[in-house]
Amino acid sequence: MKKFNHLKSYLNIILSKFFKKLRLFRKGFYLSFIEGHYSISNKDIKRIKKFKHLNNSKIISKYEKKFARFIGEGKCFSFAAARMGFYELLKFNEIKKGDEVILLGFTCAVMANAIIKTGAKIIFSDIDINNLGSNPNSIESLITKKTKIIVAQHSFGIPCEIGKIKEIAKKNKIFLIEDCSLTLGSKITDKVVGSFGDASIFSTDHTKPINTITGGILYTEQPILIKYLKKRRDNYPELNYKNKEYLWNVFIFERIFCNPLQNGKIELLKPILGLIIPNFKLINNELIKDNLSSPKSRKTYPAKLPTFCALIGLKELEKWERVSKERIIYLKKFIDLSSELNLVLPKSYFDRRLLIIPLRLIWIDKNKNANLENLRNFLDIESFWFKKPLIGTNESLKNFNYERNFCKNSELVNQFIRNLPCAIESKFFEKMLNCLRINCSKET
Numbered sequence: 001m002k003k004f005n006h007l008k009s010y011l012n013i014i015l016s017k018f019f020k021k022l023r024l025f026r027k028g029f030y031l032s033f034i035e036g037h038y039s040i041s042n043k044d045i046k047r048i049k050k051f052k053h054l055n056n057s058k059i060i061s062k063y064e065k066k067f068a069r070f071i072g073e074g075k076c077f078s079f080a081a082a083r084m085g086f087y088e089l090l091k092f093n094e095i096k097k098g099d100e101v102i103l104l105g106f107t108c109a110v111m112a113n114a115i116i117k118t119g120a121k122i123i124f125s126d127i128d129i130n131n132l133g134s135n136p137n138s139i140e141s142l143i144t145k146k147t148k149i150i151v152a153q154h155s156f157g158i159p160c161e162i163g164k165i166k167e168i169a170k171k172n173k174i175f176l177i178e179d180c181s182l183t184l185g186s187k188i189t190d191k192v193v194g195s196f197g198d199a200s201i202f203s204t205d206h207t208k209p210i211n212t213i214t215g216g217i218l219y220t221e222q223p224i225l226i227k228y229l230k231k232r233r234d235n236y237p238e239l240n241y242k243n244k245e246y247l248w249n250v251f252i253f254e255r256i257f258c259n260p261l262q263n264g265k266i267e268l269l270k271p272i273l274g275l276i277i278p279n280f281k282l283i284n285n286e287l288i289k290d291n292l293s294s295p296k297s298r299k300t301y302p303a304k305l306p307t308f309c310a311l312i313g314l315k316e317l318e319k320w321e322r323v324s325k326e327r328i329i330y331l332k333k334f335i336d337l338s339s340e341l342n343l344v345l346p347k348s349y350f351d352r353r354l355l356i357i358p359l360r361l362i363w364i365d366k367n368k369n370a371n372l373e374n375l376r377n378f379l380d381i382e383s384f385w386f387k388k389p390l391i392g393t394n395e396s397l398k399n400f401n402y403e404r405n406f407c408k409n410s411e412l413v414n415q416f417i418r419n420l421p422c423a424i425e426s427k428f429f430e431k432m433l434n435c436l437r438i439n440c441s442k443e444t
Helices: 002-025 042-049 057-068 082-092 109-118 136-142 162-171 223-233 241-257 263-276 286-291 307-318 320-341 408-416 426-439
Strands: 075-079 100-104 121-125 147-153 175-179 199-203 216-220 360-364 417-421
Touching: 002 263, 042 307, 057 075, 057 216, 057 307, 075 082, 075 223, 082 109, 082 147, 082 175, 082 199, 082 216, 082 223, 100 109, 109 121, 109 286, 121 136, 136 147, 136 162, 147 162, 162 175, 216 223, 241 263, 241 307, 307 320, 320 360, 320 426, 408 417, 417 426
Parallel strands: 100 121, 100 147, 147 175, 175 199
Antiparallel strands: 075 216, 199 216, 360 417
């Protein structure tokens, strides 16, 4: 009898998940945080496909040079993921056991994983409530003689107080890394984020400002570091054949289905396609193991960015000027609507020093203006950032040396943070705002 009840309970869970996916499949308008590359022509797709398994250093170099022009006068170096560039910066600084690295407690577990690989200790800093990025006061209070690296994060396209953090790093002679994984092109009094620190990293995976499916960029203006990276890059291995096949299949799949009219079909189709198409299973992706608290060594860490991803990146950069202007307009419209709906926004949205190119539109829903179940009707709320201090892992945060109340501001915001996508066409953006207006109460 117990076995029967257990089987019945298991079947009910399976059926519940299936019907949930089926309901999503039938939705005619549903928003995710990934925009497929439907703007890339079929002709360009054929050209890009030719490099699916070929490495071309000239294409990689062209992409890196073009990316660098959006930041400053320095050099860019590409990787299969931004965390690999971060790891190279740790190795350049000879980070080892006994050293301390200050990391924001409002980030992805892959960043913590990279630090753990070196044997160093992670010291978590808290967020600045005004901008949801790294807090200068928190960072300064955590510095010891063992502190070798400060990581300053700009969240959601909003610049943190990087000028103050730079002064702290300089005073204490600590290497400063800007984490621009969630921010590209935003400025503080006309200076672009990513050009303040000793080096900066940019993620270009499919949820980031520039979408190359996977990938990352390291930027620096330091001659010694540039020389080090030029010497190192020739030894980086390629991702394996199966992983490139997997990434290509993701690229084509997202090109077809990652748009507001098709997003609802994804949850049901992905597992089906995983059964019938070779190399369409997540298990083939080497990058998924970088979120563990006990890192596993492998030959492809760091690894080269696949050339076909660089070609996608070049197409993305071609439209970035238009896209960035569009997203600035989106932010203004969102701010206007937030006033109508009494939404609590980050104060930095109103800071005249800043030019913000948003990655996601953020509000803090302490007043419960938006019922989560109502939001679920048109938005993938499971993909909100950051619902805990370290996202992207199912492990206990204690495994990463994070204890409760380490970052009180972060833990408070984690409970109430809400996101809206900016990777969306203007016609769908207006519909999204209308859905938010319908689903939010004006009462505080």
